[in-house]
Amino acid sequence: MHREERHPLSDAMRARVVQALDKIEHERNVKVLYACESGSRAWGFASTDSDYDVRFVYVEKPDWFMQVDAPRDVIERPLDDELDVSGWELSKTLGLLRKSNPTLLEWLDSPLVYRQETEAAAQLRALAEAFYSPPAARNHYLSMARKTFRGHLQGETVRFKKYFYVLRPLLAVRWIDLGLGRPPMTFADLLSTVNDAQLLDEVATLLTLKRNAGEAAYGPRRPALHAFIQAELEREVPVLPRTREDSQRLDRYLRDTVKRFA
Missing domain, CATH: 3.30.460 (Beta Polymerase; domain 2)
Known part of the structure; x- marks a missing residue:
């Protein structure tokens, strides 16, 4: 396509x-x-x-x-x-x-x-x-994800769109850490770095909700996504090439x- x-x-x-x-x-x-x-x-x-x-x-x-x-x-x-x-x-x-x-x-x-x-x-x-510059890109995306997670995903009820404003930069960090070059813009391409079927199903469900519910829609926090986000935020920083x-x-x-x- x-x-x-x-x-x-x-x-x-x-x-x-x-x-x-x-x-x-x-x-x-x-x-x-x-x-x-x-x-x-x-x-x-x-x-x-x-x-x-x-x-x-x-x-x-x-x-x-x-x-x-x-x-x-x-x-x-x-x-x-x-x-x-x-x-x-x-x-x-x-x-x-x-x-x-x-x-x-x-x-x-x-x-x-x-x-x-x-x-x-x-x-x-x-x-x-x-x-x-991989280090500059990584720092940018990690900071963006951490700030949004702390500011918008700490309650029992959260805004659907904020999950994607955390997941997307974290997947960009994964892309960089895997040495795949510049992270692509599209979420679907970044999602290819994930091979956990249950997590992918969770993301797909949330994506459908977000697309159909509107920008301001809220819902209960999703423990599986929170666990993934927290694990990604705590990963060690690899040595990356400088340009x-x-x-x-x-x-x-x-x-x-x-x-x-x-």
């Missing part, structure tokens, strides 16, 4: 997103290099009432860089009904890529791409692979891309 077929998107919603991106380009005089779906719809566990989280990378005109005070490098649009749109300027994006920012790496792996300049996006993905790359590659990409789309 093609990746996008697992994350269906209506033609009407795709057209609405493209229209929003066109409006941003026109109003801000920028070029959108890449735009994708992030969040639960791209992860593969959206509810019927989940928002559409559109994220993009854009290029400013050369004059934007000729300012003493650093200009704002983020474009955000207020949540409009179910559409949440925001993006990062390219030099900001590359600075985060140099730090192996997992959020950015997930954007580049999204199964739902709304727009991309094919060559520029391919080069950006290649840079993401080159600068990928060293030449930042001049990022500078060249920035210069070439700004010149091309100015």
Whole structure:
């Protein structure tokens, strides 16, 4: 099955997103290099009432860089009904890529791409692979899982969606620890690191509940999932390879891309 077929998107919603991106380009005089779906719809566990989280990378005109005070490098649009749109300027994006920012790496792996300049996006993905740091990614995902678990899954009644906001980063940690490379964005792919049939059944049951019940739905805590989560949070940290790359590659990409789309 093609990746996008697992994350269906209506033609009407795709057209609405493209229209929003066109409006941003026109109003801000920028070029959108890449735009994708992030969040639960791209992860593969959206509810019927989940928002559409559109994220993009854009290029400013050369004059934007000729300012003493650093200009704002983020474009955000207020949540409009179910559409949440925001993006990062390219030099900001590359600075985060140099730090192996997992959020950015997930954007580049999204199964739902709304727009991309094919060559520029391919080069950006290649840079993401080159600068990928397993220790940085592991720390990010483990911290995310621990914070959500402590903050949202301690009661006898818990919000269904919060389980997935803990399970997904923990499975990303497992993926990293197994030496499988950059963790994929989709929950189904990450779940391939689990071979416990009972646990998989528990996750499948919860996934069905979450998809059908809505984002705000609550239910009783699930002991089997809690036991798995606690065990994963307590696992020893393995020795992971560190990456060293030449930042001049990022500078060249920035210069070439700004010149091309100015």
